[in-house]
Amino acid sequence: MDAAAEPTLDDVRAFWDRRPCNVKHSPKLVGTKEYFDEVDQRRYFVEPHILHFMEAEKWRGKKVLEVGCGIGTDTSVLAKAGAKVTGTELSQASLDIAKQRFAVSGLTVQFYLANGEEMSRVVPVEPYDLVYSFGVIHHSPHPEKIITEIEKYMTPQSELRIMLYAKYSWKSLMIFLGFDQPEAQYGCPIANTYSKREARELLKDFEIISIKKDHIFPYRISEYKEYRYVKKFPWNIMPSTLFSLIKRWWGWHLLITARLKPDVSQAG
Numbered sequence: 582m583d584a585a586a587e588p589t590l591d592d593v594r595a596f597w598d599r600r601p602c603n604v605k606h607s608p609k610l611v612g613t614k615e616y617f618d619e620v621d622q623r624r625y626f627v628e629p630h631i632l633h634f635m636e637a638e639k640w641r642g643k644k645v646l647e648v649g650c651g652i653g654t655d656t657s658v659l660a661k662a663g664a665k666v667t668g669t670e671l672s673q674a675s676l677d678i679a680k681q682r683f684a685v686s687g688l689t690v691q692f693y694l695a696n697g698e699e700m701s702r703v704v705p706v707e708p709y710d711l712v713y714s715f716g717v718i719h720h721s722p723h724p725e726k727i728i729t730e731i732e733k734y735m736t737p738q739s740e741l742r743i744m745l746y747a748k749y750s751w752k753s754l755m756i757f758l759g760f761d762q763p764e765a766q767y768g769c770p771i772a773n774t775y776s777k778r779e780a781r782e783l784l785k786d787f788e789i790i791s792i793k794k795d796h797i798f799p800y801r802i803s804e805y806k807e808y809r810y811v812k813k814f815p816w817n818i819m820p821s822t823l824f825s826l827i828k829r830w831w832g833w834h835l836l837i838t839a840r841l842k843p844d845v846s847q848a849g
């Protein structure tokens with residue numbers, strides 16, 4: 582890639598194809614039940630807020646569209662809870678693992694290899710009860726195009742639940758100071774961050790039901806890579822109530838729940 586050139590969708594796809602998100606969450610053989618069980622365990626141990634945010638039980642019997650499903654971890658939680666899930670993903674390598682996950686678990690899903698920026702070219706447009714996208718939209722060259730596409734799958738009754746990276750966060754500060762990087766793998770081509778105001782601008786066609794920050798990763802990386810969880814300073818000496826409070830102010834994950842404004846709805 583030309584050093585001065587803007588990263589393209591091909592760069593984004595190549596990055597996630599090289600190392601699908603969370604693929605190293607277990608040292609077991611990729612594709613086995615043991616592997617996926619360990620991936621689940623690690624993900625929801627390190628990021629327990631995801632399950633609270635998703636509220637899988639609420640979507641039993643409902644239609645859920647997931648944009649950027651990665652290796653299908655949240656997808657399978659939703660399917661296990663009884664949601665009728667459609668998963669879409671840009672990276673073939675990620676989607677292949679997600680498909681293996683569903684094959685081993687026997688759960689049902691409809692998967693599409695699709696760029697969220699032009700999802701409606703591939704994924705049949707129909708109304709969904711929930712559109713869910715965790716940590717995806719900020720990685721795409723044109724996040725606003727994904728939002729426009731998502732709107733096609735929503736009615737005023739549908740819910741949107743997305744996670745965007747938070748601009749005013751501990752992690753952003755560490756990245757700025759050169760102590761951290763947005764993803765486990767070096768060289769993520771795009772990782773935009775949003776203030777609450779910028780997120781509201783991106784979601785201008787939506788009524789925001791809730792917007793809050795969560796998640797600070799408190800573990801030492803060297804031990805974490807060996808599947809051990811040792812907290813580093815200052816998180817190791819901090820009472821959990823104070824840690825929760827700091828996550829609300831300085832968390833990396835901006836968790837947004839929203840509904841389409843009635844006059845914008847296109848689906849249904």
Ligand SMILES: C[S@@+](CC[C@H](N)C(=O)[O-])C[C@H]1O[C@@H](n2cnc3c(N)ncnc32)[C@H](O)[C@@H]1O
Nearest residue numbers: 597602649650651671672696697715716717721
């Ligand atoms: C940080 S991972 C998150 C994956 C999954 N949502 C999870 O939480 O495990 C980001 C994902 O977004 C996908 N992605 C990036 N841009 C996309 C786009 N334009 N359309 C669809 N997926 C995209 C990547 O391929 C990658 O799998």
